[in-house]
Amino acid sequence: MRVTVIGAGAVGCYVGGLLGIAGHDVTLLGRPAHMHPIAARGLILDLPEGEKNSPVKAVTDAASLTPADLVLVCVKSADTENAGRELAPALGTDTVILSLQNGVDNAERLSIVTGRPVVPAVVYVGVDMAAPGRVGYHGGGRLLIGSSPQSDVIATALTQAGIPTTVSATVQQALWAKLTINCAYNALSAVAQIPYASMMSVNGAKEVIEQVVSECQTVAHACNVTLPANMLQQVLDVAVLMPDQKSSTAQDLFRGRPTEIDFLNGYVVQKGRELNIPTPTNLALQTMVKLSEKTRCVARG
Structure with missing residues (x-):
């Protein structure tokens, strides 16, 4: 082939x-x-x-x-x-x-x-x-x-x-589930520049992830997509299965490249606005990464 x-x-x-x-x-x-x-x-x-x-x-x-x-x-x-x-x-x-x-x-x-x-x-x-x-x-x-x-x-x-x-035949549901995982991990791993297991050891990280997953589930449901009932557990399991992994967003920030954050947490924020659903945690994480992008851009300049 x-x-x-x-x-x-x-x-x-x-x-x-x-x-x-x-x-x-x-x-x-x-x-x-x-x-x-x-x-x-x-x-x-x-x-x-x-x-x-x-x-x-x-x-x-x-x-x-x-x-x-x-x-x-x-x-x-x-x-x-x-x-x-x-x-x-x-x-x-x-x-x-x-x-x-x-x-x-x-x-x-x-x-x-x-x-x-x-x-x-x-x-x-x-x-x-x-x-x-x-x-x-x-x-x-x-x-x-x-x-x-x-x-x-x-x-x-x-x-x-x-x-x-x-x-x-239900790949769209799986895409939303993967999006939820990315929304939970990518920004936090990127801003801290640490792998998933280390990230989860920080007080408050799990609570932030729980809020992200809840917002994603609400927005997905409004888009006629039903996420798995154990979505939160699937998200938490990622840190156990890939403890040493840093997110792709972390890798992009480290190398001074534009991230995909507007298509991850930012996508949930955008759909939430269209559907009149508050997504404050996803918005905060999107903003954190955008600020980090701007800071690194200024530093390189």
Whole structure:
């Protein structure tokens, strides 16, 4: 299978790297800082069973892409529309587009730009770019993807590559559940720059998370999405399952990059306003991250 990864950061390199090891023809499109080392010596994955090298291709210019069987879109939510336009060279007649992004509406936004169906996916893996062209693994690893005529074939290929993948007709509920987890952890981990287990040891953190989950549940219900009855416990379990993981928002802040906070806590705040539902805790966390972004921007300037 020919696979193109658009926005090959930690998640895209992890999934694309395992597909490459499994023998698929994988091309990563991403930042020069990571793509140049990968083009020179392959992509390195630090996995529980040890270091592995994936023989993927790596490019920095979308114009060099060729039609693929599967396109994995892994860009930040703010870049969704640009990515939709950029991936045009990778689209063949039967190309399947899979969105592996945070947030709940990226597949819809991509579909509008590309004029094609886009399969939404939920990613349950803790990874980071430990060094240029090197992926660090911290836990999880499975995917949930939406239904489509090609989803079963894609799920089989991903599963055989070591990425357990399930096809679900209720992926929207799962996207909201993942959004709730991100809203609970991302901002707190980012502002403190600490991993989940350390974050949870701070007095008051659990109470803040409980309030975030409650607000997300209320807004989701108003959007005709029912979150699991044990949503709070699922959220709390993340710190146990991935104790050493820092959120993607923490990684973005650390590297001085724009975060996705407006599409995480900010999305809940936006929908709450539209539906006249107060979301003060999500608003506070969104604002904290925006202030941190501004402070780091001033410091760099």
